[in-house]
Amino acid sequence: xxxxxxxxxxxxxxxxxxxxxxxxxxxxxxxxxxxxxxxxxxxxxxxxxxxxxxxxxxxxxxxxxxxxxxxxxxxxxxxxxxxxxxxxxxxxxxxxxxxxxxxxxxxxxxxxxxxxxxxxxxxxxxxxxxxxxxxxxxxxxxxxxxxxxxxxxxxxxxxxxxxxxxxxxxxxxxxxxxxxxxxxxxxxxxxxxxxxxxxxxxxxxxxxxxxxxxxxxxxxxxxxxxxxxxxxxxxxxxxxxxxxxxxxxxxxxxxxxxxxxxxxxxxxxxxxxxxxxxxxxxxxxxxxxxxxxxxxxxxxxxxxxxxxxxxxxxxxxxxxxxxxxxxxxxxxxxxxxxxxxxxxxxxxxxxxxxxxxxxxxxxxxxxxxxxxxxxxxxxxxxxxxxxxxxxxxxxxxxxxxxxxxxxxxxxxxxxxxx
Amino acid sequence: xxxxxxxxxxxxxxxxxxxxxxxxxxxxxxxxxxxxxxxxxxxxxxxxxxxxxxxxxxxxxxxxxxxxxxxxxxxxxxxxxxxxxxxxxxxxxxxxxxxxxxxxxxxxxxxxxxxxxxxxxxxxxxxxxxxxxxxxxxxxxxxxxxxxxxxxxxxxxxxxxxxxxxxxxxxxxxxxxxxxxxxxxxxxxxxxxxxxxxxxxxxxxxxxxxxxxxxxxxxxxxxxxxxxxxxxxxxxxxxxxxxxxxxxxxxxxxxxxxxxxxxxxxxxxxxxxxxxxxxxxxxxxxxxxxxxxxxxxxxxxxxxxxxxxxxxxxxxxxxxx
Numbered sequence: 001x002x003x004x005x006x007x008x009x010x011x012x013x014x015x016x017x018x019x020x021x022x023x024x025x026x027x028x029x030x031x032x033x034x035x036x037x038x039x040x041x042x043x044x045x046x047x048x049x050x051x052x053x054x055x056x057x058x059x060x061x062x063x064x065x066x067x068x069x070x071x072x073x074x075x076x077x078x079x080x081x082x083x084x085x086x087x088x089x090x091x092x093x094x095x096x097x098x099x100x101x102x103x104x105x106x107x108x109x110x111x112x113x114x115x116x117x118x119x120x121x122x123x124x125x126x127x128x129x130x131x132x133x134x135x136x137x138x139x140x141x142x143x144x145x146x147x148x149x150x151x152x153x154x155x156x157x158x159x160x161x162x163x164x165x166x167x168x169x170x171x172x173x174x175x176x177x178x179x180x181x182x183x184x185x186x187x188x189x190x191x192x193x194x195x196x197x198x199x200x201x202x203x204x205x206x207x208x209x210x211x212x213x214x215x216x217x218x219x220x221x222x223x224x225x226x227x228x229x230x231x232x233x234x235x236x237x238x239x240x241x242x243x244x245x246x247x248x249x250x251x252x253x254x255x256x257x258x259x260x261x262x263x264x265x266x267x268x269x270x271x272x273x274x275x276x277x278x279x280x281x282x283x284x285x286x287x288x289x290x291x292x293x294x295x296x297x298x299x300x301x302x303x304x305x306x307x308x309x310x311x312x313x314x315x316x317x318x319x320x321x322x323x324x325x326x327x328x329x330x331x332x333x334x335x336x337x338x339x340x341x342x343x344x345x346x347x348x349x350x351x352x353x354x355x356x357x358x359x360x361x362x363x364x365x366x367x368x369x370x371x372x373x374x375x376x377x378x379x380x381x382x383x384x385x386x387x388x389x390x391x392x393x394x395x396x397x398x399x400x401x402x403x404x405x406x407x408x409x410x411x412x413x414x415x416x417x418x
Numbered sequence: 419x420x421x422x423x424x425x426x427x428x429x430x431x432x433x434x435x436x437x438x439x440x441x442x443x444x445x446x447x448x449x450x451x452x453x454x455x456x457x458x459x460x461x462x463x464x465x466x467x468x469x470x471x472x473x474x475x476x477x478x479x480x481x482x483x484x485x486x487x488x489x490x491x492x493x494x495x496x497x498x499x500x501x502x503x504x505x506x507x508x509x510x511x512x513x514x515x516x517x518x519x520x521x522x523x524x525x526x527x528x529x530x531x532x533x534x535x536x537x538x539x540x541x542x543x544x545x546x547x548x549x550x551x552x553x554x555x556x557x558x559x560x561x562x563x564x565x566x567x568x569x570x571x572x573x574x575x576x577x578x579x580x581x582x583x584x585x586x587x588x589x590x591x592x593x594x595x596x597x598x599x600x601x602x603x604x605x606x607x608x609x610x611x612x613x614x615x616x617x618x619x620x621x622x623x624x625x626x627x628x629x630x631x632x633x634x635x636x637x638x639x640x641x642x643x644x645x646x647x648x649x650x651x652x653x654x655x656x657x658x659x660x661x662x663x664x665x666x667x668x669x670x671x672x673x674x675x676x677x678x679x680x681x682x683x684x685x686x687x688x689x690x691x692x693x694x695x696x697x698x699x700x701x702x703x704x705x706x707x708x709x710x711x712x713x714x715x716x717x718x719x720x721x722x723x724x725x726x727x728x729x730x731x732x733x734x735x736x737x738x739x
Contacts, residue, residue: 079668081668082667082668083639083649086639086640100668232495232496233499235499243650243651243653243654246653260495
């Protein structure tokens with residue numbers, strides 16, 4: 001019987017504004033991982049564990065760390081693993097499930113400190129983080145991370161991180177909040193061979209990276225908020241869902257997955273009229289030619305359409321001021337490949353219908369019908385329109401079903417009526 | 419409007435009048451011989467889900483933990499989302515606006531004590547065996563054993579006596595709490611999604627004594643339905659003073675039985691039955707008894723567990739559907 005894999009976190013170096021460590025995973029050459037910030041705070045050492053645990057779970061075995069860590073985190077990482085392992089069996093990717101890792105680490109003495117009164121939110125400039133910032137009135141600080149969604153190795157993103165940071169800095173100043181910038185290469189852990197060949201996919205890992213950064217800056221704050229992408233009523237079992245990241249909180253820092261109370265459209269409604277949002281909103285992950293928002297990908301187009309439905313698109317400096325025929329055609333032709341993306345498009349379709357703008361409804365009907373067909377949720381998408389009989393059958397199915405997906409539709413319809 | 423009025427906190431007792439929508443006002447109480455002055459946060463835990471049956475506003479005059487007040491919104495949203503999929507023919511839960519003052523966050527020094535709820539069942543025994551840092555046990559009268567059920571007459575006393583012996587052998591103090599909280603919940607909400615709420619209320623009752631209170635769940639992360647205490651949702655009830663922990667999701671039922679089966683205290687105390695015909699400690703004939711007995715038999719441990727009927731009287735019984 002082969003030995004179970006052995007993983008190590010060694011040579012942990014902590015100094016104000018810097019944490020670095022060597023991670024040796026799956027018997028490979030060690031990787032030097034670092035987190036750096038101009039904010040001179042001495043990081044919590046368990047930041048290294050948060051970054052490394054899920055990549056180690058790709059093979060199971062034992063993970064040893066010589067630096068003492070928080071007793072609470074040493075306890076709760078077992079539950080984090082148990083949940084992620086269970087979820088990984090349902091992920092829509094063709095990857096094998098994650099496996100349990102035995103974590104061996106000494107514990108450090110912990111004293112409860114007095115509250116600092118400071119609350120931080122991760123801030124990318126996107127809809128979710130903006131919604132959290134404007135919805136939580138006790139936020140005092142913002143955190144921008146370089147090296148997660150904007151990667152230094154991508155030629156098409158050359159210079160983008162600097163421009164995004166500059167804009168977010170202006171936004172933070174306008175809001176009277178302090179912006180902390182952190183640079184990291186933690187993404188090398190789940191993607192040792194590059195983003196094209198992930199061992200653990202970004203969709204399931206990103207919240208671990210954010211938890212690691214939260215623990216890096218943690219001594220400054222009572223609470224750090226990670227904005228989740230979905231609402232509880234259509235939440236998937238992946239990423240920052242169901243408050244799973246609260247398991248990474250230690251005795252003095254609460255980590256919160258925020259935002260589950262609102263759907264995507266409600267979040268856009270919350271932020272759309274804010275003048276600082278209108279100068280800063282950033283949703284694009286494609287960034288062709290280093291663009292801030294390309295205005296042509298699914299995420300850009302759905303966001304633009306939602307803003308248009310609210311009558312706010314012309315006010316936004318970070319998007320083209322109108323959709324136009326060409327972009328509406330592009331929107332209708334987008335491919336919806338994952339159930340959660342279809343959920344978001346269906347939610348947007350309901351908003352378009354409420355807006356009374358038929359030119360926005362039509363491309364979403366096509367997009368949703370095609371997505372339903374692709375994902376096996378629709379019977380008759382022959383012309384991109386729902387046939388009356390098929391719609392009636394679907395309605396009856398939805399009304400009588402108790403499955404999560406079907407009742408998600410029902411909830412969506414109920415919210416539309418309200 | 420729903421209102422929690424006349425809230426009283428005294429050593430060993432918490433009580434209040436619950437004026438819920440569509441229900442008669444009721445005096446609800448939690449009592450213990452342990453003379454701790456209870457924390458009021460548990461009142462919200464006990465009342466929130468019943469209040470969600472009617473929606474609207476829930477007013478509590480007593481100051482509550484800022485953290486609990488913040489996070490109850492997420493707890494509600496999660497339970498509301500899950501309630502759409504409950505397999506009962508009922509309306510989903512409705513969101514409630516909680517109106518309560520916030521108390522200043524304190525920074526209490528850790529007590530070094532960790533408690534676990536203790537019913538004598540597989541799950542709570544597994545929690546005790548797996549977590550040697552547990553210092554105290556809590557037994558609750560009035561949740562699964564109800565004084566109004568004639569077939570359970572005298573059972574609570576017998577169970578308490580056995581659990582006291584077990585706790586003494588384990589060297590851990592047993593705190594007994596009695597409550598009538600089901601008079602509040604039963605008219606409004608089913609026990610299956612609600613069961614953790616009174617336990618959370620009791621965890622807050624004891625908050626001045628403990629750093630952490632463990633609630634042993636009965637399913638593992640891979641099989642649990644999205645209901646009640648799934649996905650560690652009770653963590654949302656942790657306050658600045660006490661951590662509420664849903665324990666056990668990493669272990670399935672078979673693994674838990676394996677962990678505890680050879681423990682001599684378990685062998686004298688194990689209790690799994692909820693049907694209790696004729697006041698039986700374990701009837702040995704219901705689905706839960708039989709499944710546990712089969713699991714014990716599979717690892718050759720059934721004969722050593724003294725709390726089930728002898729094999730000759732139960733092994734040939736057909737399993738109820």
